[in-house]
Amino acid sequence: MSVTFAQGFSAAGVPAGISAVEGKKDLALVVNEGPLEAAAGVFTSNRFCAAPVQWSRRILADGKAKAVILNSGGANACTGEAGYAQTVATAETVAGLCGCAPEEVAVCSTGLIGELLPLDHVLDGAKAAHAALAATPQAGADASEAIMTTDTKPKRVELSGSTGWRLGGMVKGSGMIAPQLATMLSVITTDAVVTAGQLQAALTAGVETTFNRIDVDGCMSTNDTVILLASGASGVEPDHDEFNRLVREACASLARQIIGDGEGASHDIRIRVTGATSEEAALACGRAVAASNLLKCAISGNDPNWGRIVSSLGTVPEDIAPYRTQDVTVDVNGVRICEHGGAGRDRSEVDMTPREVHIDIDLNAGDAEATVWTDDLTHEYVHINADYES
Amino acid sequence: MSVTFAQGFSAAGVPAGISAVEGKKDLALVVNEGPLEAAAGVFTSNRFCAAPVQWSRRILADGKAKAVILNSGGANACTGEAGYAQTVATAETVAGLCGCAPEEVAVCSTGLIGELLPLDHVLDGAKAAHAALAATPQAGADASEAIMTTDTKPKRVELSGSTGWRLGGMVKGSGMIAPQLATMLSVITTDAVVTAGQLQAALTAGVETTFNRIDVDGCMSTNDTVILLASGASGVEPDHDEFNRLVREACASLARQIIGDGEGASHDIRIRVTGATSEEAALACGRAVAASNLLKCAISGNDPNWGRIVSSLGTVPEDIAPYRTQDVTVDVNGVRICEHGGAGRDRSEVDMTPREVHIDIDLNAGDAEATVWTDDLTHEYVHINADYES
Known part of the structure; x- marks a missing residue:
C-alpha cells in the first residue's frame, strides 16, 4: 500500500547492493502516472544538506515531478561535486527510463554521511526498480521497506477523502530526528486534482505541527525530505479544507510512527x-x-x-x-x-x-x-x- | 586542602544524616576568619531556582559573607515557602554559631528536586560542623567530600600568586551540567586583599570561559552556585591582572575536573x-x-x-x-x-x-x-x- 494507495502511482522496492546488509531492499522508485504531475517538497534546514536535497529542492521549485528515486545505504552528504554528479546521473537514468526530463526526477538518499554511493549499483538498481514498477499494494509495501535504515518496521499511511480521492504515504526515520525541520525521508501521494500551489501550502502547514514537532535525539539530519505528489487520477477536486486536513493527518500518522520506532525507545x-x-x-x-x-x-x-x-x-x-x-x-x-x-x-x-x-x-x-x-x-x-x- | 589552602579560612565536612547513604559526609561549612569579609557569587539562570539560590543571591548582593554552609542529599528546589524558611533557619543557626548576622551566611544545597530537607539533621549537622572547623588541609578535604552526590571523586584546586597570596577551591558536579550558567556548587577562597567589586568582576569573567563552557548532558540545574570569598589574611594586595588570571585558572581547573568526572563518561x-x-x-x-x-x-x-x-x-x-x-x-x-x-x-x-x-x-x-x-x-x-x- 502506502504510496500506491492513491490512483495514478506505481512503485517498486528492490535490493540493489547499496546497503551493507546483503540482500536488503535498498532502492525505491515512485512514479506519478498522471494525468497531473504536481509536486511539493519540504527539506532539512541543515547547512550541510546532502547532494540529493540540493538537487530535489531545486527541481521541485516549479511544482512538478514525474518520479522520486530513494536509496538507503548511503546519505550522499558532504560528498562535494562528485556526490552532486552522482545525484544528477541518477536523475538522468530514471528520466531515460520514464521518458521525462531529469528535472522531473526528485532524488532522496539516507545512510552514512561523507561517502560516495556505489553508483553502478544505484543505476542498475534504478533499471531493476523501473522493470518492477507496479500499482499494487505489494509494490507500495516494497518501496516503504527499501528506505529503512535503523528503522525496525516500515511506516505507511492510507487515508480516503469523503469524495472519492485518496492519500497514501511512507516515511523512514528512527534516529537523528529533531524538530524545526521536515524530518527524514517521506513520500506522500494523492490522486486528488490539486495545483502545485495547493500541494505546497498543504504540505508546509501539515509538516509544521507534525514532523516538525517530534524529537528522538535532538539531532538534525542532513537529508530530511518530505515530498508530496499529486496524480489527479481520481478526477476529483477535493474540498480544500478536507484536503489540508488529510495531508496533515497523513504527516501526523507518519511522524507518530517515527516516534513509535525511535532508536532504542521503550516509551x-x-x-x-x-x-x-x-x-x-x-x-x-x-x-x-x-x-x-x-x-x-x-x-x-x-x-x-x-x-x-x-x-x-x-x-x-x-x-x-x-x-x-x-x-x-x-x-x-x-x-x-x-x-x-x-x-x-x-x-x-x-x-x-x-x-x-x-x-x-x-x-x-x-x-x-x-x-x-x-x-x-x-x-x-x-x-x-x-x-x-x- | 581546597578552601583551606588560602589563609584565613576554616572548614569542615561532616555526616549529618541528610543523604540517603548511611554515614556519608553530607554537610560542609566554610568560614572566613578575616580580616576581610569580601564575597562574590554567580548563580544559575534557571527560573525554578532553589530556595538557597534565592537566599544567597540576595544576601551576597552587598559583596559580604562570613560563612557558606553547603549540603548534599537534597536540593531544596521547588519547595515553596517552606523550603525558603528552611534555608533561612539554616543561615540563622550558622549565624548564631559564628556570631554574625544571618545575611552574612550563604547557603547551598544539592540533591533531589522537590523535597524538603530533614531540617533537624541540617541544624544539628551545622553545629557539628562548627565544632569541627579547622584551617587544616584535612578540613578542606572533608568539606570537598561532603558536597559530592553522583561525583566519584572530590574536586579541588590550589593556586599561589607570585607575591605570597593564595587561592583555593572546591566544586561538586557530575550530571545536570550545561553551559550558559555558573555550573554546580563551588566555593573558592583567597587570602588576597581585594574589594568585593574586584572579586565579582574576576569571578564573572572567570566563570564565562570555564564553568559556562562545559556541558555534560545539556541539562541546567536549579541549584548552580559559585561563591568566591576573600579573607585578606595574607595582607597582600595582588596584581590585578594576575588575580583575574588565577581566579579564571581555578574555575578552569574545577570545570575540567567536572568533565573528568561526568556521569558515566569514558571520554x-x-x-x-x-x-x-x-x-x-x-x-x-x-x-x-x-x-x-x-x-x-x-x-x-x-x-x-x-x-x-x-x-x-x-x-x-x-x-x-x-x-x-x-x-x-x-x-x-x-x-x-x-x-x-x-x-x-x-x-x-x-x-x-x-x-x-x-x-x-x-x-x-x-x-x-x-x-x-x-x-x-x-x-x-x-x-x-x-x-x-x-
Missing part, C-alpha cells in the same frame, strides 16, 4: 503544554522538556521525575514564555505530581507501564498550547549509536 | 572551534557539536564520526555563524578526517584510546575561536539516570 512521550501566552511559548517549553536527557533517562527507568521536567521548563527565558513558576502544574499519565511549582501527589501513584507516556504541563498563564513528541533514552539507543557505524 | 571531549567571524559564532558552533547525543555515543564507541560533527555544525544558523560548508575542516586527535566539508584522511587513522579526545574545527571564515568541553554518552550515563533516583 513514546507526548508532551502537551497548555495555559501558555502564545503557541510559540508553549512550543518552546515543550521542546525544552523534550530535549532533556535526564528526563528521557528517568522515563526509561519508569520514573516520572517531575523535578527534571520543571528544571527544563526553567531554562526557557521569560521573554519567550512568560509564566510564574508557582503557577505551574504537571500531570504524568493523569496524576498531578507537581502543583504550584512544587510537589503534588506522590509519584508512586503514576502507572508507568504503558508504552505511551503523557506529560501535561499547565503554565496557567494564557490560552495557547502545543504538543511535541519524543522518545525515552535507553541503553539500547547508546548501543545502536556507539557500537554500530550508521 | 572527555575538548571541542575547539577556530576561524570563526566572532567568539559568539565559534561558541555557538562548539555548543551545537557538544550537544549532539549521536556524536557523544559515537565517541563512547571510539568512532570519530565526523558526519555527526558537521551535521551538528550545520544546525547553527548562518546569521549567527557565517561560514561556507566547503571551507570547513575537522581534525580529531590531530588527524584531518574532514576537509573542504567532505571526507579527508581515513578515520581508522585516529587513535581513540586516550580518555581525552580533541576535536578541532576550523571554519576558515575569520580569526575568532572558542573552546567547550563535554563528555561522551555511555550506557553508564543511562544506567545512573534511569535506574537511580537522583
